[in-house]
Each structure stands twice: as structure tokens, then as C-alpha cells.
Amino acid sequence: MLEGTIVKALSGFYYVKDGEKQIQCRARGVFRKRGVSPLVGDHVSYEAKKPTDGYILSIKERKNALKRPPIANIDQAILVFSVAEPAFDSHLLDRFLVQMEAYHIEPLICLTKWDLLTHEEAESFHDRLTTYAKIGYPILVTSSLKKEGIAMLKEHMENRISVITGQSGVGKSSLLNSLDQSLNIDTQAISQSLGRGKHTTRHVELLPIALNGYVADTPGFSSLELPDMTLADLERCFPEFNDYRESCRFRGCTHLAEPDCKVKEALAEGRIDQGRYKHYQLFFQEISQRKKY
Known part of the structure; x- marks a missing residue:
């Protein structure tokens, strides 16, 4: 039985990489009956009666999978956010980080357009980053224009499958082109009137990059729905709570209204970031409202 990895999905076709060859495949109807869709990154078995066309027969067990972007078997997620044009969005970054924690995918925060900051602005931004570093x-931090941070980013991508994602217009395509100019990914300017970028990527595809590495270029978007998770799951997606949760007075403490909450004590003493905690409250409310319907 032939085996390979789906490297692109487009218009109902799945492009399976098997060694040096790539086969255009359709999925058997049995997948639709089971409510299963093949994803980019899936390891599959297939049959091909023609040299370039075939059918996917089965999907191997996944180690992880995301719905948006739709991709499986990811080693790391590169979360790309700009420091300017569009402005840095910590609320959206925390949404992405919760999603990565929920799916046990290692995140790498990659900040673009660093060259647009003055020296004073860069110093101030470094202070904001301390929260995440701790x-x-x-x-x-990178600049596609000045090629800063590009070599280090490529090192992070060697021998790994990475998904690169983030808010629209932050320079994901420019970043990929800086990593490997042969990719020649289309880029467009920021829409000044809207303050956000236009979508330049229309499908998910694994692109060879670095040393034995692959990267998934994915459609940009400006909002991200939290994954299907419980309130307890959400609490565990904030690693800064780890040192305090076991000392809370009540088991299953939500860290919102309960007395003798060690997380809230750490918050009051400045050991937990106020902005991150505010986002935790907002996400908690969002999931609570979801559970009511």
C-alpha cells in the first residue's frame, strides 16, 4: 500500500507527497460518511492507478490537529504579530496562545516590522514582552526589510513542521519570502483606510523550508474562536497560574470570585500580569455564555 503526506488541499483535491513524487488525490466517500476530512499534514495511505492521480484510502492517527487553520501533525506554531501597521494586539495573541496550549502545540512568538519602531519605542516594547518571556x-523580533532575526527563525524551523499564522497584514508572506526567496509568495500592502491587511493566502499548503523543515502558509484572519473547551481547560491554558492553583482554598477554583485565591493574590502583588488576567476573565465569560446554548 502506498503512503505519503498531504502537503496541499485545494478545491476538493489533496496533493500527497510520497518521496520525490506528488500525487493529486481525491478522498473516498467513506470519509464523508464518517464525518472526517483529510487535512494538510495528514499521513495517509493511497492508491494510484495513474502516475499522477489517485484516491486516499486511510488517514494515520494524528498527534494533533487544528480547525483553523485546518492542519494536522504540527511540531510548532509560529505566531506572527506586527509591532506596527497593524498595531500589536495582545488580546488576539493571548487567544492564539490559549489555542496552542489547548492542543499541546509549542508556540513561538514572532514579532515583525521591528524596523518601524524608534529606539525609544523599541525599548518600551521590550518591557511589554517581558510578560511573555517570564x-x-x-x-x-524580526524585520523582513532589514533581514533581522531571519537566520535565527530559520534555525527554529529546521527538521520541524511549523504552522505560521497570525493577524492579517502582519507580514507573514514577507517573512516567508525572507526565509526563502524561491517561495515567491504574493504580498499586498496594508489597507490604510481599514487599518488591516488584505488576505493574500487562499489555501493551506506545506512548503519546504530550512533544513528538512516544512512550513504551512495559512490564510490570515483578525479573529479567532476559542476551541471547544471546558472552563477547567481554559484555566490550565494560562501557565502563569501553575505555581499558585494548588494553594487556592477551594479545589477547582476559577480565580474569579472565590476567597483565599492564590492566583488573585499573585495578581495583586504583580506576579501575574493584569492584562493577561483580564483576557482570562473575558475568555471565561465567552466560554460560559457558549455553554448556555
């Missing part, structure tokens, strides 16, 4: 999230 939690343990790796951070890279």
Missing part, C-alpha cells in the same frame, strides 16, 4: 514563551 511565562516561558520564546520570542523573536
Whole structure:
């Protein structure tokens, strides 16, 4: 039985990479009956009666999978956010980080357009990044224009399958082109009237990059729905709570209204970031409202 990895999905076709060859495949109807859709990144078995066309027969067990972007078997997620044009959005970044924590995918925070900041603005921004660095999230600052941080980012991508995603217009395509100019990914300017970028990527595709690495270029978007999760799941997606939750007075403490909450004590003493905690409250309310319907 032939085996390979789906490297692109487009218009109902799945392009399976098997060694040096790539086969255009359709999925058997049995997948629709089971409510299962093949994803980019899936390891599959297939049959091909023609040299370039075939059918996917089965999907191997996934180690993880995302719905948006629709991709499976990811080693790391590169979360791309700009420091300007559009402005840095910590609320959206925290949504992405919750999603990565929920699916046990290692995140890398990658900040673009660093060249647009003055020296004073850059110093101030470094202070904002301290919050994430203390939690343990790796951070890279880059400039596609000045080629800053590009070599270090490529090192992070060697021998790994990475998904690169983030808010529209932050420079994901420019970043990929800086990593490998042969990719020649289409880029468009920021819409000044809307303050956000236009979508330049229309499908999910695994692109070869770095040393034995692949990256998934994905459609940009400006909002992200929280995954299907319980309130307890959400609480565990904030790593800065780890040192305090076991000392809370009540088991299953939500860290909102309960007395003798060690997370809230740490918050009051400045050991937990106020902005991150505010986002936790907002996400908690969002999931609570979802559960009512």
C-alpha cells in the first residue's frame, strides 16, 4: 500500500507527497460518511492507478490537529504579530496562545516590522514582552526589510513542521519570502483606510523550508474562536497560574470570585500580569455564555 503526506488541499483535491513524487488525490466517500476530512499534514495511505492521480484510502492517527487553520501533525506554531501597521494586539495573541496550549502545540512568538519602531519605542516594547518571556514563551523580533532575526527563525524551523499564522497584514508572506526567496509568495500592502491587511493566502499548503523543515502558509484572519473547551481547560491554558492553583482554598477554583485565591493574590502583588488576567476573565465569560446554548 502506498503512503505519503498531504502537503496541499485545494478545491476538493489533496496533493500527497510520497518521496520525490506528488500525487493529486481525491478522498473516498467513506470519509464523508464518517464525518472526517483529510487535512494538510495528514499521513495517509493511497492508491494510484495513474502516475499522477489517485484516491486516499486511510488517514494515520494524528498527534494533533487544528480547525483553523485546518492542519494536522504540527511540531510548532509560529505566531506572527506586527509591532506596527497593524498595531500589536495582545488580546488576539493571548487567544492564539490559549489555542496552542489547548492542543499541546509549542508556540513561538514572532514579532515583525521591528524596523518601524524608534529606539525609544523599541525599548518600551521590550518591557511589554517581558510578560511573555517570564511565562516561558520564546520570542523573536524580526524585520523582513532589514533581514533581522531571519537566520535565527530559520534555525527554529529546521527538521520541524511549523504552522505560521497570525493577524492579517502582519507580514507573514514577507517573512516567508525572507526565509526563502524561491517561495515567491504574493504580498499586498496594508489597507490604510481599514487599518488591516488584505488576505493574500487562499489555501493551506506545506512548503519546504530550512533544513528538512516544512512550513504551512495559512490564510490570515483578525479573529479567532476559542476551541471547544471546558472552563477547567481554559484555566490550565494560562501557565502563569501553575505555581499558585494548588494553594487556592477551594479545589477547582476559577480565580474569579472565590476567597483565599492564590492566583488573585499573585495578581495583586504583580506576579501575574493584569492584562493577561483580564483576557482570562473575558475568555471565561465567552466560554460560559457558549455553554448556555
